[in-house]
Amino acid sequence: MTSIISKIKANPKLKRLALSMLIPKNDNRPRLWVRWFLNPFKHKKGAGSIIRYNTRLDVFPFNNFQLGKNSVIEDFATINNGVGDVIIGDKTIIGIGNVIIGPVTIGSNIMFAQNIVVSGLNHGYEDVTISPAFQKVSSKQIIIEDDVWVGANSVITAGVTLGKHCIIGAGSVVTKDIPEFSIAVGNPAKVIKKYNKESSTWEKISP
Template sequence: MSIVEKIKSNPALKQLALKLMIPSNEHRPRLWVRWFVNPFIHKRGKSSIIRSRTRMDVFPYNQFKLGTKSVIEDFATINNGVGDVIIGDQTIIGLGNVVIGPVTIGNEVMLAQNIVISALNHGYEDPTISPRRQKETCKQIIINDDVWVGSNTVITAGVTLGKHCIIGAGSVVTKDIPPFSVAVGNPARVIKQYNPESGIWERVNPSSI
């Protein structure tokens, strides 16, 4: 068993480690973690770029990977506190994006501006307790290769975006989107799919998907 696994399996050690890494009432790592631990733990591909005004709330106990020639633009927030964040090659994380793991993003993905991708939810069922204090739940988000997501889109926990699908600006994606399709709206619905036989992006009836 590795040191990380031993700490995770022991509640007292886990609590102590979190106190050492995270300032009270904050959700970002301490400076010493960002400077002296993360660079040796997390993997960045050749020619990848993280802009200087990006908020990197990444911790050593979960994975963060950024692929070759990928870019995270200014004012984005990346958080792997509750799950791994894996970003493929030649992918763009646009201005003001928020990515909260567990999230896996493929190769040559384009994320426009002000997109929220969050695999994290809070419980709310007990009316006597604030949702802030109820149990957190996480469901993996997967964005496959060649996806293009328009600005101001929200992608909710548990969603998978298929290869080469397009999400229109301002959409709220609550269900899986199949490969080679165009989805728009709130909630997002498929309006086009690529037909490999005709070579045409054909309009579809959203109720049939």
């Protein structure tokens, strides 16, 4: 199966044909037959996990989507693996209205509040004779390690890693890696506290 997908991706004509079979023209959602007959066999949902009825699953069989055990994707969230895998661990909450666009790896025991955007996708803009809407897209892996808490209305941009047990304040825009056991806030997000393991306290970071 993997070798067939690789051959299709490497051949522009086959790729266009395959995409037309999977995705309706002028749409970014998989066709109904893909959602009913392909995705259930391709993608993995762990025991005890819940995907709410109003979740928009724009997931395709040519990339991976995986949801771990006892995790929840709340209503009005959108999951899109069109340009890269979306992997979600165990006991993780994807909050109401979240948008997750791969390539993204999300660990276990994570809390995403409401209206968070996590996107590994960027559009080109360099050629000023062409609208960015029609320029090539690029993608960079986002990694969110275990025990992270992301506040409402935050944005996590392509290529960022959030270290274990870091906290992202509400409304933050994260454009650079955030180290483990730290608190970051603002636009662009900056670390304001770090956990001192020796003293077992959260210490403020001097400006």
